Amino acid sequence: MAQEINAEISSICQVxxxxxxxLNIKRNRLSPAGNDKGKSRWKRIGIVTGIHGDELEGxxxxxxxxxxxxxxxxxxxxxxxVYPAMNPMGIDSxxxxxxxxxxxxxxxxxxxxxxxxxxxxxxxxxxxxSGADLIVDIHASNIYLTEIPQIRINALHSDRxxxxxxxxxxxxxWVHAASTVLESTLAYSLNSVGTPTLVVxxxxxxxxxxxxxxxxxxxxxxxxxxxxxxxxxxxxxxxPIVDASADGVVFFNAPKAGIFVPExxxxxxxxxxxxxxxxxxxxxxxxxxxxxxxxxGILFTIREYPVVDEGSLVGRxxxxx
Amino acid sequence: MKKKIxxxxxxxxxxxxxxxxxxxxxxxxxxxxxxxxxxxxxxxMFACSRLIERLKQLEAQRAVAxxxxxxxxxxxxxxxxxxGKRFWSTDxxxxxxxxxxxxxxxxxxxxxxxxxxxxxxYGIGIQFASNYMPGRFLPxxxxxxxxxxxxxxxxxxAFPYVVTRNTHPFDTTTLNYNWxxxxxxxxxxxxxxxxxxDSRSAADAVKGLERVLNAExxxxxxxxxxxxxxxxxxxxxxxRSVRCREAGIYENKAAVxxxxxxxxxxxxxxNPFDGTLLEQLLAPADGxxxxxxxxxxxxxxxxxxxxxxxx
Numbered sequence: 229m230a231q232e233i234n235a236e237i238s239s240i241c242q243v244x245x246x247x248x249x250x251l252n253i254k255r256n257r258l259s260p261a262g263n264d265k266g267k268s269r270w271k272r273i274g275i276v277t278g279i280h281g282d283e284l285e286g287x288x289x290x291x292x293x294x295x296x297x298x299x300x301x302x303x304x305x306x307x308x309x310v311y312p313a314m315n316p317m318g319i320d321s322x323x324x325x326x327x328x329x330x331x332x333x334x335x336x337x338x339x340x341x342x343x344x345x346x347x348x349x350x351x352x353x354x355x356x357x358s359g360a361d362l363i364v365d366i367h368a369s370n371i372y373l374t375e376i377p378q379i380r381i382n383a384l385h386s387d388r389x390x391x392x393x394x395x396x397x398x399x400x401x402w403v404h405a406a407s408t409v410l411e412s413t414l415a416y417s418l419n420s421v422g423t424p425t426l427v428v429x430x431x432x433x434x435x436x437x438x439x440x441x442x443x444x445x446x447x448x449x450x451x452x453x454x455x456x457x458x459x460x461x462x463x464x465x466x467x468p469i470v471d472a473s474a475d476g477v478v479f480f481n482a483p484k485a486g487i488f489v490p491e492x493x494x495x496x497x498x499x500x501x502x503x504x505x506x507x508x509x510x511x512x513x514x515x516x517x518x519x520x521x522x523x524x525g526i527l528f529t530i531r532e533y534p535v536v537d538e539g540s541l542v543g544r545x546x547x548x549x
Numbered sequence: 550m551k552k553k554i555x556x557x558x559x560x561x562x563x564x565x566x567x568x569x570x571x572x573x574x575x576x577x578x579x580x581x582x583x584x585x586x587x588x589x590x591x592x593x594m595f596a597c598s599r600l601i602e603r604l605k606q607l608e609a610q611r612a613v614a615x616x617x618x619x620x621x622x623x624x625x626x627x628x629x630x631x632x633g634k635r636f637w638s639t640d641x642x643x644x645x646x647x648x649x650x651x652x653x654x655x656x657x658x659x660x661x662x663x664x665x666x667x668x669x670x671y672g673i674g675i676q677f678a679s680n681y682m683p684g685r686f687l688p689x690x691x692x693x694x695x696x697x698x699x700x701x702x703x704x705x706x707a708f709p710y711v712v713t714r715n716t717h718p719f720d721t722t723t724l725n726y727n728w729x730x731x732x733x734x735x736x737x738x739x740x741x742x743x744x745x746x747d748s749r750s751a752a753d754a755v756k757g758l759e760r761v762l763n764a765e766x767x768x769x770x771x772x773x774x775x776x777x778x779x780x781x782x783x784x785x786x787x788x789r790s791v792r793c794r795e796a797g798i799y800e801n802k803a804a805v806x807x808x809x810x811x812x813x814x815x816x817x818x819x820n821p822f823d824g825t826l827l828e829q830l831l832a833p834a835d836g837x838x839x840x841x842x843x844x845x846x847x848x849x850x851x852x853x854x855x856x857x858x859x860x
Contacts, residue, residue: 244796244849247821251848328848330635331681335646335719342790344682345848372640411718481655485561509561537639538558539656 232261233301235294240311241352243345253316253353258297258308271455272307274357275448277366279334279414281318281325285431286366288441293448303460308452309360314353322434324370337417354417361455362392363425364448365415371433372533373541376495377440380427382406383472385419390470393426395454397447397465399495400528400546403472432532469526471546478523478545482507482536484516490530497548499524504543507536523547550605555622556663558656566628568664573604576616579767581671581733582758583622583664583724586645587636588629589744593677596740596751597623603755607768617767620671625664646719648727665727673702673765674728675758678737682852684842685805688750690757690780691737693720697729700782703736705764706757707776709806710839710857714785741805783857788839790852793818795827799847807838815854818847835859 236259239252259270275293277286290312297304313319317327326333326346339350357363369375378400379393386403393401410416418425430444431437450465452458471477482488486507492498498521507517519542529544536542556568584590584597601621607613624630628638636643642657649669650662668674678691689710692698703711720726728735738757740750756775762768793799797818803809809832816830836856847853 246796246798246846246848324641329681330641342792343852345851348850370640416718479654481653485559487561511562535561535639537560537656539654539659540640541655 233297233304234259234261235298240356241349243349251317251349253311253314253349255356256294256310256312258294258304258310259306260301260304270306271361271457272309272359273448273452273455273457274309274311274360274363275366276311276314276357276363276414278311278313278315278319279365280332280367280370280433281315281321281323281327282371282433283324283368284319284434284436285368285440285444287312288436288438289366289444289448292441292445296445296449297458300460303458305459306452306455306457308457324433334414335412337412337414350414353414354421357414357418357425358421358423360423361457362451363415363418363423364396364428364451365425366428366430366444368431368433368435369429369529372531373529374432374494374532375429376400376528377428377430377443378402378528379468380404380429382410382416382419385424386472388424389419389426390472392424392451394468394470395447395451395465396426396428396468397443397450398428398430398468399466401468401470402477403470405474469546476547478521478525478547479541480504480519480543480545482517482519482538482540482542485537486516487534488519488531488536488540488542489534492527492530494527494530497524497526498545505531519543521545524549550601550608555667556660558628558660560628563628568622568625568627568660570667571601571604571621571623572618573608573621574613574616574618574767576618578671579617579619579765580673580675580762581620581622581668583668583674583676584624585630585677586625586724587643587679588626588633588638589635590677590679591630591744592740592742592746592751593679594624594630595746595748596677596738596754597621599748599751600755600758603759607759607770610770612768612770614767614769619762619767620668622664622668625660645724646722648722648724649731661724665724669728669731669733671733673761674724674733674735675761676724676735676737677754678725678739679743680739682840682842683743683844684840685741686739687805687837687839687857688738688740688753688776689839691739691785692735693723693726693729695726695729697732697734699734699736702734702761702764704780704782705761706736706738706780707760707778708738708757708780709776709778711780711782712785712788713782781857787858788855789833789836789858791815791830791833791854791856793828793830793847793851793853794849796847796849797821797827799842799845799853801841801843803838803841805838805841808836809838809856810835816841821846830854832856833858
């Protein structure tokens with residue numbers, strides 16, 4: 229008979245709202261049941277998503293990981309904390325930021341217990357997650373861009389995080405330069421206090437890309453096995469391309485305002501001068517600008533939302549000879 | 550006065566967004582004043598419009614000093630203002646989190662780069678700013694502690710308070726921070742309101758600004774009225790927060806600027822359905838109300854008021 233698991237749903241932060249409602253940030257803690265032996269040595273992983281209310285790819289990942297654990301509860305050997313909605317009101321209202329404040333929640337960490345409610349919430353989240361053996365924060369770019377499953381790592385923390393990222397079954401690990409602005413993110417705050425945290429970007433805002441969700445769930449199961457949290461079988465994972473060079477990524481920004489029409493598929497290898505897409509004017513029927521690759525490489529980000537301003541990001545290319 | 554276009558951004562279906570600057574005098578880049586950068590910063594734009602009106606008078610009276618110039622940019626983000634949105638009209642990014650900008654980057658980075666290129670060489674930079682916490686402030690001059698902050702000049706605005714605060718990571722991309730790093734003496738002016746016009750505090754701010762222009766020898770005029778304080782210099786961390794535990798209908802029972810005693814009622818929170826009193830917010834010490842929440846509804850666990858505590 230399969231061993232049972234504990235699946236304890238609780239609120240890690242509660243804030244009363246003005247009109248008959250309480251904001252609850254919920255956690256589902258999965259742990260082995262009926263076997264407290266060695267409990268103090270259980271490892272803990274946190275799967276976090278929904279900090280940006282318009283990024284939904286992580287919803288499927290949370291569902292799928294819990295489903296797999298429940299299918300083989302006897303294989304659970306540690307704690308899996310699942311936080312599907314760090315910004316529940318944002319998810320409910322299709323709002324990227326914290327509704328009512330028009331504030332990007334991922335720019336206010338580590339928060340402050342003595343300021344606005346949003347900062348209080350950020351503070352409580354840090355208190356909750358600190359001390360885990362690994363936190364995986366799943367994002368979905370935004371509503372404008374589609375991303376191949378990738379992990380982004382601040383160069384300051386690369387020694388510790390790159391080996392963990394390589395087990396996550398993503399296609400690409402991007403080690404980027406340190407930026408002071410990014411110091412106010414959840415990942416930076418947690419990494420700074422010694423809690424290893426990986427930031428996953430995959431798919432596009434306001435959508436679920438099931439194939440990416442499955443890919444990330446495979447990666448999480450593999451990572452849990454490596455941490456000793458999961459004892460079951462796991463699928464083989466891919467080895468990502470790791471880029472830590474200062475100029476390994478080319479950004480394409482729209483030179484003109486217009487409508488972007490892509491001409492290539494995502495995660496395509498392109499040669500120098502290949503056409504990525506056109507910016508067109510529907511009023512005049514003109515092509516306003518051609519977006520071409522300045523170098524050869526793999527397109528790992530592409531514009532999803534067609535309307536572009538001057539400067540809007542249209543794509544990113546990982547340079548490859 | 551010369552009107553010049555500082556930066557222009559083309560769009561597909563809207564008229565180009567032009568960032569206009571109004572220049573007074575000629576010569577050394579002495580003082581630059583920036584108004585609204587966010588779509589809800591109506592008071593900030595209004596204050597700049599009143600400043601431009603005053604500078605036109607001063608120029609007509611030949612009161613602008615020889616060899617000195619003043620640039621005023623009332624609005625950097627008219628696209629967002631015209632659609633009633635706080636941040637950038639398409640991608641919701643904040644121009645004031647994009648400095649010093651990047652001319653080949655994303656849209657708001659380009660706007661920031663274009664504007665910063667035009668204003669980074671001024672000796673003094675003044676921004677009419679707003680805080681992310683929605684509410685009313687006691688007018689004050691605010692500066693980040695970068696090591697370059699100039700408290701003595703800040704005092705010359707003669708506002709009631711000069712407030713300094715520690716720099717946070719997200720501050721490093723604001724205009725004020727980058728002005729300081731590039732060698733401009735930078736000051737942020739907070740008047741009472743943001744999304745509503747308070748003509749009194751705007752007028753007081755213009756007079757404070759004119760005092761600094763006089764103190765710096767950029768104009769030669771007589772300033773009548775406005776603030777005449779010898780400002781108290783505070784660190785933001787020393788303001789005492791009054792937090793609420795409850796949420797509901799929020800009513801202030803004191804005004805910004807009021808001198809209050811320990812235990813005095815500052816605000817009440819009531820049940821939005823039946824009117825039951827849920828919480829009374831009391832002054833924790835004798836002091837002055839520096840900030841107060843002003844929306845009719847309030848969340849729990851919010852710093853509803855801040856006091857300057859008398860010691």
